[in-house]
Amino acid sequence: MIEPSMRKEFETWVETARPPLAEQPALGLAALMTTAAFVDPVAQVPIFDAIAAATAASNNGAARATQIAAALPWVTEGKPRIALPRALWDDYWAIVAEPPSPAAGELDLTLAVVALGSRYDQRMIDACEAALLEFDSVHELIAQPEVRLTTADLESHAADSLAHDLLSMLTANGYDIEVIDADTVVLPGDYPAQNRTNRRILQLHDIWHLVAGYGFTPAGEVAISGFQMAQFGQNYSTRFLATVATKAAVHAPAMMDMLLTVMFDGWRHGRATKELIAVPWHQRIADPIERVRAELGIRPLDSAAVRMMEALTPAAA
Structure with missing residues (x-):
């Protein structure tokens, strides 16, 4: 449990973009990720690049802090405070308060993190739109006619096809091609990047699991959230990772x-x-998946950390 006084400090770190990375290595990194999710989504790529490089280079909190500060000079002094909606913080802490558990449903956490978006104010929604538009592929997607796959589209394909593999996985696990109803993730107003990518990724998430080599496990879900965020700047993935990091x-x-x-x-x-x-x-x-990988230049994930985490959570895997 995180005490109210520490919650208040954490909120200050996030809202001022000034996490105590050396003094509080774990919570400091979680706070910086939360800044990327809620305060400055446009800066999420340099923030995550900096954390990725620092955590790969050293296990030492002070060394990591120094490297991150070199990449992101503003973390030392912070930025003018941007107050987040109180309701957002309250819902965030309600999620964080629940200890991680193999018995907890992944969908429950997904839906809780999705629901945080309902607490976003206008500034946050606009920032998320701008963050998506940093990616060339999002502009390409917006310019295309929308095509949405159905379960029927996956039927009657060869046994070695992506469609067959996807349908078999969905059927075996009782899943739907869209985790939640895509029409429920549409924002009112002129937000083409968010509305299009939100609907799109609901259909592509499981396809990317298969093609990019991510297991349908808790570790696989965490890792693919990093993959998705890097691919097109999806704010759901950023806030999912920030929430999971804070819980940990x-x-x-x-x-x-x-x-x-x-x-x-x-x-x-x-x-x-x-x-x-x-x-x-x-x-x-x-x-076939192998042909898709070859033609698109996709190498499946090879992560010792994912394999280790899966080995440590056999009940969930």
Whole structure:
């Protein structure tokens, strides 16, 4: 449990973009990720690049802090405070208060993190739109006609096809091609980047699991969130990773480094892979996964940290 006084400090770190990275290595990194999610989404790529490089280079909190400060000079003095909606913080802390548990449903956490978006104010919504538009592939996607796959589109394909593999996975797990109703994630107003990518990723999430080599496990979900965020700047992924990092820092600090490695292995993989959000996936579902990988230049994830985390959570895997 995180005490009210520490919550208040954490909120200050986030809202001023001044986390105590050396003094509070775990919570400080979680706060910096939360700044990327809620305060400055446009800065999420340099923030995550800096954390990825620092955590890969050293296990020492002070050394990490020094490296991050060199990449992001503003973390030393901070920025003018931007107050976040009180309701957002209250819902955030309600999620963080629940200890991580293999028995907890992944969908429950997903829906809780999705719901945080309902607490965003106008500044935050506008910032998320701007963050998405930093990616060329998002502009390409907006310019395309929208095509939404259905379960019927996956039927009657060859046994070695992406469609067959996807349908088999969905059927075996009782999943739907869209985790939640895509029409419920549409924002009112002129937000083409958010509305289009929010609907799009609901259809592509499981496809990317298969094609990019992410297991359908808690570790796989954490890692693919890093991949998705790196691919097109999805704010859901940023706030999911920030929330998971904060939960770990509060409840399981000994696991923090492994969790960060899982996150940032996915992040680096996403940064190294061509942007995939605008690929016409409906034209690829009849192809074998290996052909899709070869033609798009996708190398499946190879992460020792993901394998270790999966080994430590056999009940969830």
